[in-house]
Amino acid sequence: MSIEKADRNKDLVQRVIGVAGALAVIVLLLLVPSFTSQYIVFNVGSAVCSVVLALSFNIIFGYGGVVSFGHASLFAVGGYVAGISLNNGHGFWFAMIAAGIAGVVVGAGFALVALRASGIYFAIITLAMGQIVFIVAQQWNEVTGGISGLSGIDVTSINLGVTTLELPNADAYYRVVVVVGALFLGAMWLLSRTRFTRLLRATRDDDVRVAALGLNVYRWRFVAFVWSALFAALAGGLYAPLGGLVYPELGRWDASAEPILATLLGGSGSFWGPVVGAVMFALIDFFTRDLNSLRVIITGVILLLVLLVAPGGLTGLRDRFRRSSRAAGVPGRDDTKTTADVGGTDV
Amino acid sequence: MDQLLGAVLNGLTSGSIIFMFAAGLTVVFGVAGILNFAHGGVFMISAYAAASVLQRSPGSDFSYVYAVLVAVLVAVVLSVVLELVVIRRFYQYQHEYMLLGTYALLLVLEGGAEVTFGVEAYFAPMPGWASGGFTIGAVFVNWYMVMVMLLGAVVASGLILWLRRTSSGKVIKAAAIEPEASRSLGINVPLVLTLVFALGGALAGLAGVVLAPNQAIDLSLGSTFVVQAFAVVVVGGLGSISGAYVAALVLSLADSLWFTYLPGVPQVALYLVMVLILVFRPEGLFSVRRVTTA
Numbered sequence: 001m002s003i004e005k006a007d008r009n010k011d012l013v014q015r016v017i018g019v020a021g022a023l024a025v026i027v028l029l030l031l032v033p034s035f036t037s038q039y040i041v042f043n044v045g046s047a048v049c050s051v052v053l054a055l056s057f058n059i060i061f062g063y064g065g066v067v068s069f070g071h072a073s074l075f076a077v078g079g080y081v082a083g084i085s086l087n088n089g090h091g092f093w094f095a096m097i098a099a100g101i102a103g104v105v106v107g108a109g110f111a112l113v114a115l116r117a118s119g120i121y122f123a124i125i126t127l128a129m130g131q132i133v134f135i136v137a138q139q140w141n142e143v144t145g146g147i148s149g150l151s152g153i154d155v156t157s158i159n160l161g162v163t164t165l166e167l168p169n170a171d172a173y174y175r176v177v178v179v180v181g182a183l184f185l186g187a188m189w190l191l192s193r194t195r196f197t198r199l200l201r202a203t204r205d206d207d208v209r210v211a212a213l214g215l216n217v218y219r220w221r222f223v224a225f226v227w228s229a230l231f232a233a234l235a236g237g238l239y240a241p242l243g244g245l246v247y248p249e250l251g252r253w254d255a256s257a258e259p260i261l262a263t264l265l266g267g268s269g270s271f272w273g274p275v276v277g278a279v280m281f282a283l284i285d286f287f288t289r290d291l292n293s294l295r296v297i298i299t300g301v302i303l304l305l306v307l308l309v310a311p312g313g314l315t316g317l318r319d320r321f322r323r324s325s326r327a328a329g330v331p332g333r334d335d336t337k338t339t340a341d342v343g344g345t346d347v
Numbered sequence: 348m349d350q351l352l353g354a355v356l357n358g359l360t361s362g363s364i365i366f367m368f369a370a371g372l373t374v375v376f377g378v379a380g381i382l383n384f385a386h387g388g389v390f391m392i393s394a395y396a397a398a399s400v401l402q403r404s405p406g407s408d409f410s411y412v413y414a415v416l417v418a419v420l421v422a423v424v425l426s427v428v429l430e431l432v433v434i435r436r437f438y439q440y441q442h443e444y445m446l447l448g449t450y451a452l453l454l455v456l457e458g459g460a461e462v463t464f465g466v467e468a469y470f471a472p473m474p475g476w477a478s479g480g481f482t483i484g485a486v487f488v489n490w491y492m493v494m495v496m497l498l499g500a501v502v503a504s505g506l507i508l509w510l511r512r513t514s515s516g517k518v519i520k521a522a523a524i525e526p527e528a529s530r531s532l533g534i535n536v537p538l539v540l541t542l543v544f545a546l547g548g549a550l551a552g553l554a555g556v557v558l559a560p561n562q563a564i565d566l567s568l569g570s571t572f573v574v575q576a577f578a579v580v581v582v583g584g585l586g587s588i589s590g591a592y593v594a595a596l597v598l599s600l601a602d603s604l605w606f607t608y609l610p611g612v613p614q615v616a617l618y619l620v621m622v623l624i625l626v627f628r629p630e631g632l633f634s635v636r637r638v639t640t641a
Contacts, residue, residue, distance in 0.1 A: 067443040113622055117629040120382055120442040124581045125625055128618040131574060139613035253574055257450055264447060293461035300454030307448045308436055 033171035047282035054274035056231030057259035062268035065204030070130025076251025078236030099237030107229020138248035149247030267313025362599030363499025371550030377586030387573030388456025393555035398471035419552035426548025471559035584631030
């Protein structure tokens with residue numbers, strides 16, 4: 001079948017272009033410190049962590065179809081655990097593994113309670129559990145440093161087995177963030193290609209039918225939430241040494257709104273949507289930083305426009321132009337479904 | 348004993364204020380299906396408005412009446428405008444999306460409040476009559492606390508009776524349950540929705556003016572209250588007025604007792620009790636689906 005073959009060739013070409021593009025972006029990011037200030041380097045590094053967080057959120061939102069309004073608290077858990085480990089003299093790998101384990105444990109706790117409900121109840125329960133994390137971080141002074149947070153978090157070297165990578169300055173750690181962040185992104189991309197994710201999407205599109213086919217929807221969503229929590233906590237762990245500081249507001253509910261908004265801005269329907277959204281969000285944040293109160297107004301207005309004009313997000317908009325036959329769907333109210341379905345294409 | 352009584356009275360007072368706020372939230376959810384983040388912004392702006400009025404003429408009893416009128420009017424106008432201009436367009440979306448849309452509105456309102464009122468906190472003087480009071484044992488109870496608790500009970504019973512007994516209350520329920528059928532019976536459903544937002548706004552304004560003399564009014568007020576009130580309406584069962592009243596009092600009592608007896612431990616009582624209740628009743632204490640009931 002020549003058409004099929006041509007399609008396959010086209011897919012291959014697209015994949016090669018994709019990989020080359022990704023490598024080019026990584027190289028470009030690695031070069032950032034050589035032509036900008038420390039301040040911008042920190043902001044770009046933060047944006048990398050935000051991208052990982054937004055992607056982790058989209059595992060449970062885009063594929064699982066439930067809105068978690070407590071994801072930043074999982075990021076904060078990872079950040080605090082990594083920070084405490086590093087400040088107690090443990091190495092980078094120990095800190096990251098500890099952050100990951102903490103994320104899995106706390107995430108499993110979230111999922112156990114919140115997944116008993118769905119829809120808006122799920123959103124509010126995760127919001128409340130996130131607030132518990134925030135309040136503990138803010139008030140458990142002996143461990144978390146209270147309102148002022150935990151400072152002086154630093155990684156000076158990383159043991160690579162055969163050799164030790166010395167990190168003499170902040171720029172060097174920034175490069176670690178880029179490389180490890182890209183690895184996390186790659187891991188989530190692989191996760192998005194698995195049978196697991198396809199099943200998860202099926203639970204999102206029609207949970208009743210999936211349940212009727214004998215699959216345990218609760219269990220799939222639980223596993224998805226734990227994966228999602230793992231990557232959120234790893235993003236937090238990676239972030240902690242970047243500025244050397246973690247503080248309670250990293251986990252407050254309004255911080256949890258950011259990965260959601262980034263995902264909506266970029267579009268939850270494709271793997272790259274949250275990446276585009278998180279980068280856009282970081283740019284908005286960066287360029288409005290001197291505008292004080294206007295900053296929140298601008299952010300609010302942009303979000304309203306996205307929700308009203310392009311509910312499928314920016315990537316949804318692109319797909320709408322590219323293939324009119326599979327137009328980006330508007331998340332309509334449909335009583336037979338409890339889940340959100342937005343964006344036109346599946347990757 | 349005195350310590351316990353003090354904690355209970357404080358819990359009931361703050362619970363009554365949260366209830367007045369949450370009542371507006373839950374009525375709007377019950378009828379329009381929107382969990383409205385912007386409610387927090389409306390409440391905050393009306394508290395600022397009340398404080399501005401009270402600061403101009405401190406001590407005068409008449410100024411408090413004036414403050415109530417101004418705060419409620421501001422909140423009603425703001426809510427109606429938001430509904431007509433923006434929120435109306437969200438009705439077609441799913442609940443989670445509307446939650447995000449109204450969050451964006453809250454951001455705009457918070458930014459607007461910062462532009463209008465500045466970053467310095469406002470303080471409203473306590474009206475003269477409210478500072479007096481009586482003692483039970485060693486606990487001093489002022490008239491302000493008594494007024495707040497009574498007002499909470501009046502709002503709760505008033506809303507419950509109105510929705511159960513009056514024809515206008517029944518029209519609202521009809522518009523919520525069967526919008527199509529209501530329309531064919533000549534009920535102007537979009538108008539009903541706007542009026543419900545006006546009512547929600549009035550309740551937010553009332554909560555704002557009641558709160559004003561009790562604490563510093565700053566830009567974090569709206570989001571702090573809206574998050575706590577979400578906990579209240581979810582524990583109460585979304586859309587249920589009586590559920591919201593019980594939940595507001597229970598959660599605030601838990602918070603106040605924890606604060607009194609476990610002062611060194613992080614103040615997580617409100618959310619912890621919420622989570623515990625929802626483990627056993629995931630849809631809240633008085634669960635109803637998308638309908639305001641008494």
